[in-house]
Amino acid sequence: MSLKAENLSVGHGPCAVVTQVTFELQPGQALCLLGPNGSGKSTLLKTLLGILPPLQGELQVDGEAFDNLRGNALARQLAYVPQHKDDPFAFACEDVVLMARSHQWRGLGGALLGPRMADREAAHAALARLGIAGLAKRAFNQLSGGQQQLVLMARALCQNSRYILLDEPTASLDFANAALVMNQLEQLLVDGEHAVLWTSHDPQQALHLQAQVMLLHKGSVLAQGAASEVIQAHNLSLLYNLPIDVVQTASGPWIRATTPDRPGPSSCT
Numbered sequence: 001m002s003l004k005a006e007n008l009s010v011g012h013g014p015c016a017v018v019t020q021v022t023f024e025l026q027p028g029q030a031l032c033l034l035g036p037n038g039s040g041k042s043t044l045l046k047t048l049l050g051i052l053p054p055l056q057g058e059l060q061v062d063g064e065a066f067d068n069l070r071g072n073a074l075a076r077q078l079a080y081v082p083q084h085k086d087d088p089f090a091f092a093c094e095d096v097v098l099m100a101r102s103h104q105w106r107g108l109g110g111a112l113l114g115p116r117m118a119d120r121e122a123a124h125a126a127l128a129r130l131g132i133a134g135l136a137k138r139a140f141n142q143l144s145g146g147q148q149q150l151v152l153m154a155r156a157l158c159q160n161s162r163y164i165l166l167d168e169p170t171a172s173l174d175f176a177n178a179a180l181v182m183n184q185l186e187q188l189l190v191d192g193e194h195a196v197l198w199t200s201h202d203p204q205q206a207l208h209l210q211a212q213v214m215l216l217h218k219g220s221v222l223a224q225g226a227a228s229e230v231i232q233a234h235n236l237s238l239l240y241n242l243p244i245d246v247v248q249t250a251s252g253p254w255i256r257a258t259t260p261d262r263p264g265p266s267s268c269t
């Protein structure tokens, strides 16, 4: 079982944004996509979700070619936490989360069945896991960006797909909620039944989850491998075009940008 990409090129229209992407992600594993703004992280993620067509290469989910998996079959395998969800309708958060399970509501002959009690319980359990049970009845489109991000995370948990793909899942979250989301991802990995692939601007997250890392830089993969090996001063400095140190501390590596010495304030005498 794996989510597998081989020699994948991704982009918009005919224009390739990233080329030659190859990886294999198995349940229990995590892969973090890092790269500067505009390096193609979201474009790659959307291609892995079937939202954008690949320009070249092969994509497989559990040995099945991606082209054979559409709609419900894909939803059974892949859950998606987008950065934003523009919703013109005032759906209650519990319904936004519940809809994650709609791929399971087909009966004999493809007839659409409604949600069962177990689905409603799963939706409420997912909201509770994210500490937002109190938002269940609130209109999703009236929440703050961070609250919406937590609801979308709950939706992915409720979907219970094997592969969970997240686009900057902590971008709008406060410190405590960012830690909560990272902790949920860690728990998904521990059960060995889920794999997590996420984009981030925080290399420390990849170290924390002991993830695999892919560094996207100028249209290709700059480096790839275990976070402990790839997240090094040389690679990060190249990636972000900035002098960066990775300092070993008692509690693990600490990443910091080293700014050149600045002249002190001039005296006004």
Ligand SMILES: Nc1ncnc2c1ncn2[C@@H]1O[C@H](COP(=O)(O)OP(=O)(O)OP(=O)(O)O)[C@@H](O)[C@H]1O
Pocket: 012, 017, 035, 036, 037, 038, 039, 040, 041, 042, 043, 044
């Ligand atoms: N719908 C689109 N049509 C054409 N080009 C696009 C589209 N969306 C993104 N791009 C371009 O594709 C490139 C990669 O964008 P992408 O959003 O994948 O980067 P990213 O690494 O996720 O950036 P960020 O860290 O800022 O979210 C950028 O040059 C961007 O301008």
